[in-house]
Amino acid sequence: MHPLVIDGPEQAQVNPALADGGLLPVVGAQSWGVFRASRGAPELCDGRGWTYHHHVDMACWRGRLYVGWNSCEKDEDTWPSRELYSTSLDGAAWSPPRELFPQGVSTPLRMYFYYARPPVDCMLAIAGLRRDASKTNEDTKGPLVVRRILPDHTLGAVHALQGDSDTLPGFEASKDAALVAACRQLLDDSVFLEQQDRGRLLGDRRMKWHDAAAWPGGKVPGDNDKWVAGKAYSFFRRPDGVWVGISKMGWVTTSADEGRTWSQPVVPPTLVTGKAKVWAQRTSDGRYALVYNPSRRQRYPLAIVSGADGVHFSAMRIVQGELPVQRYDGADRSIGPQYVRGISHWSDDGSRAEQVMWLVYSMSKEDIHVSRVPLPVTADASGGVGDDFGRFSPGPLVPGWNTYCPKWAIVRVAEGSLLLEDRDPHDYARAVRMFGWARRVQAMVSLRALQPHGRLDVELMGGVGSPRPVRVVLGGDAQRLEAGRWMELRIDADASAGRYTLRIDGRVVVADEPFAEPAEALCRLSLRTGEHRNVGGTHRVDAAGDRPHDPLRFQVRRVQIST
Helix, strand or coil: CCCCEECCCHHHHCCCCCCCCCCCECCCCEEEEEECCCCCCHHHCCCCCCCEEEEEEEEEECCEEEEEEEEECCCCCCCCEEEEEEEECCCCCCCCCEECCCCCCEECCCCCEEEECCCCCEEEEEEEECCCCCCCCHHHCCCEEEEEECCCCCECCCEEEECCCCCCCEHHHCCCHHHHHHHHHHHHCHHHHCCCHHHCCCHHHCCHHHCHHHCCCCCCCECCCCCECCCCCEEEECCCCCEEEECHHHCEEEECCCCCCCCCCECCCCCCCCCCCCEEEECCCCCEEEEECCCCCCCCCEEEEEECCCCEEEEEEEEECCCCCECCCCCCCCCCEEEEEECCHHHECCCCCCCEEEEEEEECCCEEEEEEEECCCCCCCCCCEEEEHHHCCCECCCCCEEEEECCCEEEEEECCEEEEEECCCCCCCEEEEEEEEECEEEEEEEEEECCCCCEEEEEEECCCCCCCCEEEEEECCCCCCCCCCCEEEEEEEECCCCEEEEEECCEEEEEEEECCCCCCCEEEEEEECCCCCCCCCECCCCHHHCCCCCCEEEEEEEEEEEC
16 A cells, blocks of 8 residues: 555646646635845845745744745855745735844754744744855755744844854753753654754664665665655654655655654655655644645646545645746756745644645745645635625635735735735736636626726636636736726626627627637636736846836726626
8 A cells, every 4th residue: 555645637637838737726725925036126025135045934933924944145055045034924914034043154954943832832943053155955964053933023042953063052051941941852853853854963863764775775766866765854643643754756654653763765656746845734624735746847836635544635736826937047946836835733833723724835946935725625616606895804815716916916805895916027916716617607897997007817717727718808008997997897608609708887898709718617717917927937037127116906896706
């Protein structure tokens, strides 16, 4: 029996030519930008204009969400470099980044947060201990630095956690009893420390499969000497108490004795992934989820599968199917939403009582994003839609909608409407409403533009392959918008006939128009403040122009969809 089984037809349907793989989104997932790199507006990002941002982790402490990551000037793992963090109360608005440790003290890790359980009740920030300004790599990591994140969300003094330092005191010298107890608890937790590549933080305590001699043939398997089994493990505990670890490239191992011994890692044939991470988690509804890039080559899209027993997973859906352009050059800069992590039980004090799964990832090693997935994970919507935003609670959470909100954009309920605001010259804001599969659909959208220019694309979409058979463009280069005037769009679409009719304020604008592309059925409405882009790829931009432009705002008052 394989330790993990991914059931369903979706993996075979993944299309690498499409940013979302041609798969459906998981219902209700919302995504926000935590950090956006810009050389043209450093005062709006990190104050320096550095453009490499990657190696992420996430935590929950005293009601706040924390995200930590590594930042370099332009090239991966190359000096100058530092670790940053940002916090949020709602997951949508994030604080300006600050240094998690003073620059020159730390190096990146796979994880940056550790919560010591009561009675200690202490959150730690950790990172690698930097010895010099040389380029970092996983083989040289082992020494660690630590500081406490205090209950008021300030940071405590920096100490050496593991390994000697000429400049930092060891944690045992601290007079903070909670810090000392938390550090001891962390160092005793071998499964937590095993998350770092090849067990480098554990020394002789690491799992034996990091040693070539343990393997038949005397070699750790992998693509080459660097890309081998045992990189960037994530762990969860099954209902039977067995620990399950999943590393890059899909290597899976299990332990029935609290991490003292581990089974020989194998790659389950149905787990198709590559050199980015697989995030595995027992979710707060008692189920299990895996989040990863379902490709051995590409680091997009970001997909989720879920299951009840920690062995069988199914219903692959997309958490993040957007792929904006990678704006800046640099060494080792793969494109896509990648290196995903969530809030593990090691970094969660339980202070947020919400049935959601939070995820953090880098977008093309340039920007930092988070996604919020409602629980239980819902693969498909049913029935029609009757959304009156005047009855929605104001704020960034839009129940039933999938939203994509980069750092220089806004998607939220405000003033009785759904507001889509876009200030990004290289990205857009988007909102998608899923509904039950139907061949015949009547969709009504009441909306207005708040300026005479800009563009809003309204589309009806199908299922696998992400077809966009009905495409309505408001504004753009050829059409001036009437600012402030509410209009009502009504689309009558028939997938069987492959045709649709568009009315605006009751007047027929397009009659019996052929679909732009075929779709067997329709299941989602998309609103987007820019033209369709698919795979953004690498597109070097003029740094001086990489600044927010004047806001382009659209309001949506009502959406009704009959099937």
